[in-house]
Amino acid sequence: MDYVKKYGELIKDKAVTRPDAARSMIKLGLKAENTRTKLLPKKEMPEAFRMLTHLAMGSVLSALEQPEQSCWTNIFAPVEIMQCFGLQCVSMECLSSFMSGFKIEDYLIDYAENEGIAPTLCSYHKNFIGGVDAGVLPKAAMSVTTSMICDGNINTFRHMEVKHGVESYVIDVPNEYSLEAEQYVVEQLKELIAMLEKKTGKKMDMDALKETIRRENASKTCYRHFLQEQKHRYYPNTMTLDLYMLFATHLDIGTQKTLDFFRCLEEDVKHYPEFNGKGILWVHLMPYYQETLQQYLNYQEKYYIQACDINLDYMEQMDEEHPLEALARKMLLNIYNGPYERKVRMVRELVEEFHSDAVINFCHWGCKQSSGGVMLLKEEMRQAGVPMLILDGDAMDRRNSHDGQIKTRLQAFLELIDNMEEATSNDRICM
16 A cells, blocks of 8 residues: 555645645654654665755754744755744745655645646646645745746745735846856845844844854865765665755755764765766756656666766855855856856766766756756767766656656666667767
């Protein structure tokens, strides 16, 4: 029996007339899974990833249990500032992913569409909108997003402001870096701080912000050391754990818990065996629920996901003595900001650094950014002689997942990279 699906059906039944009860069931489910991971973790799960699981679930639980102390964001928002005001940042995409984890995304997506939300909107956004509008997800204290990459965030949070009174702030990030652009973003960060001071009744502590950035820098150093060591070691992971990494690399970056996780990650990998399988660099979103991908990639040494580019979008050390300028540069120089060619160059650098055997790019339905630019990346990988598989699907809505097609293409691709040693050095492979 699929117990998660059964539990999800009970949540959906409650959501119709008692959305508060449905929310209580979600919180109960998260607490139960958190406890299970602590007491009876899967034997394959490394110690650091157990810490990561608790970090991710704890962040979502905090947003559900204390919504008045939470802030909706996208993953590129300057969460370091909100942390200084005691706000727990949680992204719309991560909340949607957890709702999908309970297998209730169909109800929430249909709810949004039935009240007039366009069917062509990204399923992450529809899932989130449906959750809040149905009363299953509680209102946050405020929302902060950026103009980077996804134009859906601005409209989604505007909908929340108009319909639910959740005040929002949008940071306009220019496409190219310059000193003028940096100062333009800094001025907006000052406006955001003034808004937070008014809303919370607290004054901004710049020393606390500097300390947050110190921890962020230390976390990135540990992560880089892990990635270097991982190039020749097998450190068991799953697509879900790679998604949880977004909490460590973005939403909770700069916290002491996150630094503790990265320190554990850096040391723990040294105790794992040499890696002899195929290293795969993943690009863009992960359909964690997809059965065929789970079968071939979760806790599998033969085909190993080395990293996801989203978690490596800005790895530079930040100037802690000038924190606002540092946060502005972090957004301006993010590989996901500006022309797609910036991301293409970064992916090629990562492939070379990790000695990746292949690249998989998942084009999420409704995401114009990934679908529109993927052919540029395909051409770059072709020139580099790196096998690349492009998969189309829905990372959120199971009803849009076509397992047969994904299985056929993935199996053919994996067979192809298995036989790479037999190919000549001039072979260039893309699918």
